[in-house]
Each structure stands twice: as C-alpha cells, then as structure tokens.
Amino acid sequence: MNNELITADLVDLDLRVPDRHAAVRGLAERLVTAGRVTDLEWFVADVAEREKQMATGMRGGIGIPHCRSAAVTAPTLAFGRCPEGVDFGAEDGPARLVFLIAAPEGGDSEHMSVLAALARRLVRAEFTRTLLEATEPSEIAEYVRREVSP
Amino acid sequence: MRVVAVTACPTGIAHTYMAAEALEQAAVERGDEISVETQGSAGSEPLSTREVHEADVVVLAADVGVNGRERFAGKPLVEGTVKQAVENAAELLRRAAEAAEADTTVGAAPQTRHEETPEPDAGHTGAATRLRQWLMTGVSYMIPFVAAGGLLIALSFAFGGYRITEAPDVTEHFDPATLTSWAALVNQIGTTAFDFLVPVLAGFVAYAMADRPALAPGFVGGAAAVSVGAGFLGGLVAGLLAGVVVGGLRRVPVPRVMAGIMPVVVLPLVGTLVVGVLMFVVLGTPLSALMTALTDWLNGLGGANAVLLGALLGGMIASDLGGPVNKVAYTFAVGGLTTGSDTALQIMAAVMGAGMVPPLALATAATVRAGLFTAAERDSARPAWLLGASFITEGAIPFAATDPLRVIPSMILGSAGTGALSMLFGATLRAPHGGLFVFPLVGKPGLYALAVALGVLLAALAVTAAKSFAREGARALDGDENAESTTAAA
Incomplete structure (x- = not known):
C-alpha cells in the first residue's frame, strides 16, 4: 500500500458543499477509497467529536478538521479547496482551504512526525498561498509531500 | 529576550505544532530567542535544563495540562490557549516581554536542576x-x-x-x-x-x-x-x-x-x-x-565506620545537588528521625551539614575570587548564602550547571568532609530541615558549626583551585567575556 501522506486522489480542487459536515464527509470518502480509513461513519463521528471541543477554523480562510481514530490505518491528509468557502468557525469568515488530517489511534511518534511537519507548514503564508494557486491535484500532492519530507 | 515555550492541544496532532511554528515565527520577527517543546503525538523534544535555566520568561500555549510544569517554578510565566498562539503569537510574546520586565527576582534558581538533559535524537528521550x-x-x-x-x-x-x-x-x-x-x-x-x-x-x-x-x-x-x-x-x-x-x-x-x-x-x-x-x-x-x-x-556502621557513613552520605548529598541520589541519602536520614535513636540523629546532622556546604562554599568562592566566576554566577552568589544557610542544596545548581566537571567533585569533597566530621564529633539533630534556623536543636552545636565551616572551606578551596588551573579551557568552552579573568592565564 502507498504510505505517502497525500496523493493526487486525496485532493479535491473544487469542493462545493453546503456546510463543514459535508466537507468532512466528502473528503473522508476519498480516504475510504484510498484505503486509509476503514469505517466512514466511525471516522466522521470521531472528527465531529473533535470539532465539538473547539472550532478548527483559523484566520486566513483555513479549516483543519482532524482526529485520532481507530478507523484510520495511516497518517493521511485529504485536501479540499472550496471556491465558495465553508464555515469552520473562524472569526474572519469561511474557509477556502480544508485540511482533513487523519491520524491512527496509538501511532508511534515517528509515524506522527509527518503530521507535525504538516501542521507547522499550515501557519506559513507561503505554504497556503501555493495551495491556493495550484492548478493540478498532482501538483499539490507533490508540493505537500516535498514540504513535509524530513 | 530568551523564551521557552510549551504547546499542547487535546489531540496533539495539529494545533500543538501550529502554535509552536507561529511562536517561532513571531519570535524571529521580534528578535527574540525561543525554544518550544511540543507536547504532542509526534513525541516531545524536551527543553534542555540549560534552556529553561537561561530563559527570561516561560510561555505556555495549551488547552490541556502541561507536563512538567514544575520545571518552570520561579520563572515569570505567561499562559494562553493554542488558538491564541496560532492566531496572534506576537501578542502572546508581547505579554511575555511585559512579564519578564516585571520580574526582578535575581537568581531564583533553586527549583531548576543542574543535570543537562541530553539533546534528544529523533525526538526520543533516553x-x-x-x-x-x-x-x-x-x-x-x-x-x-x-x-x-x-x-x-x-x-x-x-x-x-x-x-x-x-x-x-x-x-x-x-x-x-x-x-x-x-x-x-x-x-x-x-x-x-x-x-x-x-x-x-x-x-x-x-x-x-x-x-x-x-x-x-x-x-x-x-x-x-x-x-x-x-x-x-x-x-x-x-x-x-x-x-x-x-x-x-x-x-x-x-x-x-x-x-x-x-x-x-x-x-x-x-x-x-x-x-x-x-x-x-x-x-x-x-x-x-x-x-x-x-x-x-547503614545503621550498623558504628565507630570508625560511622565516619565513613557520614562521608558517604555527605558525598551523595553533593553528587547531584538535590537530584535522586541526594534524595536517597536525605530520605534515609529523615526515615530515622521517628525512631529518635542516637545514631539516627547523628546521621540527620551529618546529612544536613553536608547539604549546607555546596551553596555556602560556592558563595564564598564567588565572593573571594570573583574573577573566576561569570557575572551571572556572581549574581547567584547572593541568594546562595541564604539557600545554603537554610539547607537548600539546590542553591549550588546555577554554578554546577555551567561547569559541572569542576564544581561537583569539589562540592562532593567538601560535603563528604562535613558529613564525616559531623559523625566524628557525634553532633545530633532532631529536625529534618532548616539549616541555620534549627541550630538550637543541634546537639554539640559548636563542633557541628566547625564541621560545616571546614567543609565549606574545603569545597571553596577545591573549586577555586579547579577553576584556576583550568581557566583557559573553561573560557574557550563557554566563550565568556569575563573582563577580570583575562590576566593571569593569558
């Protein structure tokens, strides 16, 4: 199985959804297809659980739904770009970039370091700008992989 | 400004690291030095003891409890949520600067530990x-x-x-x-x-x-x-x-x-x-x-062996200046107190005397031979007098942290000497702690004071000698620009 953090299949450059639940579900379906999530409902419920604790939207039009779930097989990122925006509870309005981060339950730290590297990139303006401007899913997957590689 | 920070969020996947990154970026912009410990799922690279010791201020950006908070005791501290750090790290650092400014305590170091945390490799701690x-x-x-x-x-x-x-x-x-x-x-x-x-x-x-x-x-x-x-x-x-x-x-x-x-x-x-x-x-x-x-x-070590026991316990007290070895010796002594036996009271006296030696000896050395010590160490000397007098051995840590190889053996020598002498004189103590302030409870206080004084002298001479001989090397190591110490060795 491909163990990359993200592949072109996990990128949706035109994610048109009514709300954040639909956004999560849409991206989660890609995770299931890619074999990274074993149980869609279970995983979506775990993400919702995390979202309840604190909204994951942040300034600059970014939503970062994420969770650790036993339904996840490997640390994975699914990325969606929403031209119309979708509300993730940030103060300055809806998110145009959605990062769905799936982490396996009880993964060892070496495993998880790729997600840590990803999270650090999320607060870099250049990273998000590149993702806003990219035109091809494969371009995005490659860029993210290169950025988080140790 | 030197900052140490800890970030921690409930899932330990995203915000812990985003907050760390945001703080680091903001620190670069402000021209601050920062080290961040991320307590998340990718393992935590712990702050080294030196980083904590040298920091002017501590920033905690956490939505869950921070592990190891006690490391920061005595430091000015600013707390916020991870969200605040992610979205407005500059503001958090501004508050930190204010807190550092407001904090005027000097040498508040008894809580920090002297052992260097080994630099973690690949995020794992030994x-x-x-x-x-x-x-x-x-x-x-x-x-x-x-x-x-x-x-x-x-x-x-x-x-x-x-x-x-x-x-x-x-x-x-x-x-x-x-x-x-x-x-x-x-x-x-x-x-x-x-x-x-x-x-x-x-x-x-x-x-x-x-x-x-x-x-x-x-x-x-x-x-x-x-x-x-x-x-x-x-x-x-x-x-x-x-x-x-x-x-x-x-x-x-x-x-x-x-x-x-x-x-x-x-x-x-x-x-x-x-x-x-x-x-x-x-x-x-x-x-x-x-x-x-x-x-x-330990109790059976009577007569000549009692002196040996005193030296052993005294050496243990100084070997890590408040760490686990020190505590083993100390709890052994305290455990005997409730029995009230003469041997137990002698052991308690020896242990307390030995524990007073390191801070007092270093304060003495830093006062008499100021040129051998850095400015920061000379600052630590003032609280060290009081800490030593109160039997808070940790007062020696600021000195040991910067120069362990010369300081610790010297302190072991002095503390072992005091422990042995105290046992030899048969001084007793009924209190578990207190230093100078429990001297009224000491049996044979005159000889006991002599034992402590001789240990202080011994340790101070040893550390002065060690620093004098090896000054050139030490200066090269920590690159200290100590004006007074440039003459002799050069």
Missing part, C-alpha cells in the same frame, strides 16, 4: 532521563509532606523533650493546659503527615509515567509497600509498577462505548488490583527484606 524525570516528579510532590511533617516533629521534640514519641495518643488523652499534651499533638500531626511520604512518592511517580489513571494504583501500591515494610524502596517500585501497568493497559484497544469510562473507572480499578496483588503477594517480602538489610547495614 530511558535514563525519563526515569529520572519520573522519580523527580514523585520526589517533588513528596517534599512538602517532608517539610510540614518534619518541622512539626522537630517542634514537638523542642517543646516536649526526647520522649514525646512515647506520649499517649492525643485522641485518648489531651490536656490543653499542659505543654506536653500540645507537643504530643504536634508530634502526632507530624507523624500523620510522614505516613503520606511513601504513598505520595509512589502515586506521583506513577502519575508522571501514565497520567491521572495511574494515580490510584500508585498511591495504593505505595501504601501496600508501607504495610509490608518495604519502605521507600518499595514505594519507588510500586510507583514504577503502577506506571508500567496502567501505561500498558492504556494501549489495549477497547470498544468505543467503553472509551469514556476507561480513564475514570476501568484503568484505576484494574491497575490498583494488579499493583495491589503484586505488592502484597509477590514483591512485598523480598523488598522488605532488602530494605531491612540496607537499613541494618
């Missing part, structure tokens, strides 16, 4: 380092009980005389009109506090290892260690055992419906049962035999 952190957590929670109980017991001896331990139970006989009754009461309160020592030690060692669910198994394991007569040694084993058992249980996958009640009900229940059975049935007997043998051996 087993020895982690073991030491667990033990230190347990010890740090135990110390308040030692202080409260020990000083109450000392007070009761002061007012009630040597035989106060034989007074009738205050629940059966208490006469408010007599001093003896009050002394007996104070003694029994102190003894009650002492009864917590081993359980608290075990409980918080377990807590450091496996968090709150391990607390009950640890406490109960510690109490079981006391019941079977396994003492501190048993308590340490019980604490580690509870941490391992609960840590293991947490890894067992459980159905979702069970997940909520695991930390509150299942883990404490099963953990306590397992640890209790092991402590009572399996480990209790051998541990108590070992503890008895150790105590008998």
Whole structure:
C-alpha cells in the first residue's frame, strides 16, 4: 500500500458543499477509497467529536478538521479547496482551504512526525498561498509531500 | 529576550505544532530567542535544563495540562490557549516581554536542576532521563509532606523533650493546659503527615509515567509497600509498577462505548488490583527484606565506620545537588528521625551539614575570587548564602550547571568532609530541615558549626583551585567575556 501522506486522489480542487459536515464527509470518502480509513461513519463521528471541543477554523480562510481514530490505518491528509468557502468557525469568515488530517489511534511518534511537519507548514503564508494557486491535484500532492519530507 | 515555550492541544496532532511554528515565527520577527517543546503525538523534544535555566520568561500555549510544569517554578510565566498562539503569537510574546520586565527576582534558581538533559535524537528521550524525570516528579510532590511533617516533629521534640514519641495518643488523652499534651499533638500531626511520604512518592511517580489513571494504583501500591515494610524502596517500585501497568493497559484497544469510562473507572480499578496483588503477594517480602538489610547495614556502621557513613552520605548529598541520589541519602536520614535513636540523629546532622556546604562554599568562592566566576554566577552568589544557610542544596545548581566537571567533585569533597566530621564529633539533630534556623536543636552545636565551616572551606578551596588551573579551557568552552579573568592565564 502507498504510505505517502497525500496523493493526487486525496485532493479535491473544487469542493462545493453546503456546510463543514459535508466537507468532512466528502473528503473522508476519498480516504475510504484510498484505503486509509476503514469505517466512514466511525471516522466522521470521531472528527465531529473533535470539532465539538473547539472550532478548527483559523484566520486566513483555513479549516483543519482532524482526529485520532481507530478507523484510520495511516497518517493521511485529504485536501479540499472550496471556491465558495465553508464555515469552520473562524472569526474572519469561511474557509477556502480544508485540511482533513487523519491520524491512527496509538501511532508511534515517528509515524506522527509527518503530521507535525504538516501542521507547522499550515501557519506559513507561503505554504497556503501555493495551495491556493495550484492548478493540478498532482501538483499539490507533490508540493505537500516535498514540504513535509524530513 | 530568551523564551521557552510549551504547546499542547487535546489531540496533539495539529494545533500543538501550529502554535509552536507561529511562536517561532513571531519570535524571529521580534528578535527574540525561543525554544518550544511540543507536547504532542509526534513525541516531545524536551527543553534542555540549560534552556529553561537561561530563559527570561516561560510561555505556555495549551488547552490541556502541561507536563512538567514544575520545571518552570520561579520563572515569570505567561499562559494562553493554542488558538491564541496560532492566531496572534506576537501578542502572546508581547505579554511575555511585559512579564519578564516585571520580574526582578535575581537568581531564583533553586527549583531548576543542574543535570543537562541530553539533546534528544529523533525526538526520543533516553530511558535514563525519563526515569529520572519520573522519580523527580514523585520526589517533588513528596517534599512538602517532608517539610510540614518534619518541622512539626522537630517542634514537638523542642517543646516536649526526647520522649514525646512515647506520649499517649492525643485522641485518648489531651490536656490543653499542659505543654506536653500540645507537643504530643504536634508530634502526632507530624507523624500523620510522614505516613503520606511513601504513598505520595509512589502515586506521583506513577502519575508522571501514565497520567491521572495511574494515580490510584500508585498511591495504593505505595501504601501496600508501607504495610509490608518495604519502605521507600518499595514505594519507588510500586510507583514504577503502577506506571508500567496502567501505561500498558492504556494501549489495549477497547470498544468505543467503553472509551469514556476507561480513564475514570476501568484503568484505576484494574491497575490498583494488579499493583495491589503484586505488592502484597509477590514483591512485598523480598523488598522488605532488602530494605531491612540496607537499613541494618547503614545503621550498623558504628565507630570508625560511622565516619565513613557520614562521608558517604555527605558525598551523595553533593553528587547531584538535590537530584535522586541526594534524595536517597536525605530520605534515609529523615526515615530515622521517628525512631529518635542516637545514631539516627547523628546521621540527620551529618546529612544536613553536608547539604549546607555546596551553596555556602560556592558563595564564598564567588565572593573571594570573583574573577573566576561569570557575572551571572556572581549574581547567584547572593541568594546562595541564604539557600545554603537554610539547607537548600539546590542553591549550588546555577554554578554546577555551567561547569559541572569542576564544581561537583569539589562540592562532593567538601560535603563528604562535613558529613564525616559531623559523625566524628557525634553532633545530633532532631529536625529534618532548616539549616541555620534549627541550630538550637543541634546537639554539640559548636563542633557541628566547625564541621560545616571546614567543609565549606574545603569545597571553596577545591573549586577555586579547579577553576584556576583550568581557566583557559573553561573560557574557550563557554566563550565568556569575563573582563577580570583575562590576566593571569593569558
């Protein structure tokens, strides 16, 4: 199985959804297809659980739904770009970039370091700008992989 | 401004690292130095002791409890949520700058530890380092009980005389009109506090290892260690055992419906049962035999051997200046206090005298030969006088942290000397702590003061000599621009 953090299949450059639940579900379906999530409902419920604790939207039009779930097989990122925006509870309005981060339950730290590297990139303006401007899913997957590689 | 920060969020996947990154970026913009410890799922690269020691201010950006908060005791501290750090790290650092500005205390270093945390490789911490952190957590929670109980017991001896331990139970006989009754009461309160020592030690060692669910198994394991007569040694084993058992249980996958009640009900229940059975049935007997043998051996060192024992305990006290080895020697001495035997009181005197030596010796050396010390060390000398006089050995840590190879052996020499002399003179002490302030409780105070003074002199001479000989090397190492020390060696 491909163990990359993200592949072109996990990128949706035109994610048109009514709300954040639909956004999560849409991206989660890609995770299931890619074999990274074993149980869609279970995983979506775990993400919702995390979202309840604190909204994951942040300034600059970014939503970062994420969770650790036993339904996840490997640390994975699914990325969606929403031209119309979708509300993730940030103060300055809806998110145009959605990062769905799936982490396996009880993964060892070496495993998880790729997600840590990803999270650090999320607060870099250049990273998000590149993702806003990219035109091809494969371009995005490659860029993210290169950025988080140790 | 030098900043150390810790970030921690509930899932430990995203915000912990985003907050760290945001703080680092903001620090670069402000021109601050920052080191961030990310307490997340990708393992934590712990802040080194030196980083914590040298920091002007601590920033905690966390939505969950921060592990190892006690490391920052005495430092100005600013707290925020991870969200604040992610979205407005600059504001958090501005608050930190204000807090650092407002903090004018100098050399507030007794809480920091001198051992260098080895630089972590690949995000992993060495087993020895982690073991030491667990033990230190347990010890740090135990110390308040030692202080409260020990000083109450000392007070009761002061007012009630040597035989106060034989007074009738205050629940059966208490006469408010007599001093003896009050002394007996104070003694029994102190003894009650002492009864917590081993359980608290075990409980918080377990807590450091496996968090709150391990607390009950640890406490109960510690109490079981006391019941079977396994003492501190048993308590340490019980604490580690509870941490391992609960840590293991947490890894067992459980159905979702069970997940909520695991930390509150299942883990404490099963953990306590397992640890209790092991402590009572399996480990209790051998541990108590070992503890008895150790105590008998140390207590049996009479005559010339008593001097050796004093030197040994004194050396242990100075070897890590408040760390685990120091605490082993110290708890051994305190454990004897309740027996009130002459040997036990001599040991207590030797240990306290030895513990006063390092800060006093370094303060002396830094005053007399100021040129051999950095400006920061000379600043640490002023509080070191008071800390040494109060038997807070940790006052020597600022000196040891920057130059351990020359400072620690010198301190061991002086402390061992004081320990040996104190035993030789047969000085006694009924209080577990207090330094100069409990000298009225010392037997043979004149000779005891002499023993301490000679140890201070010895250690101060040793450290001065070590620093004089090796000054050139030391200067090259830490690149210190100390104007006064440029002459002789160059």
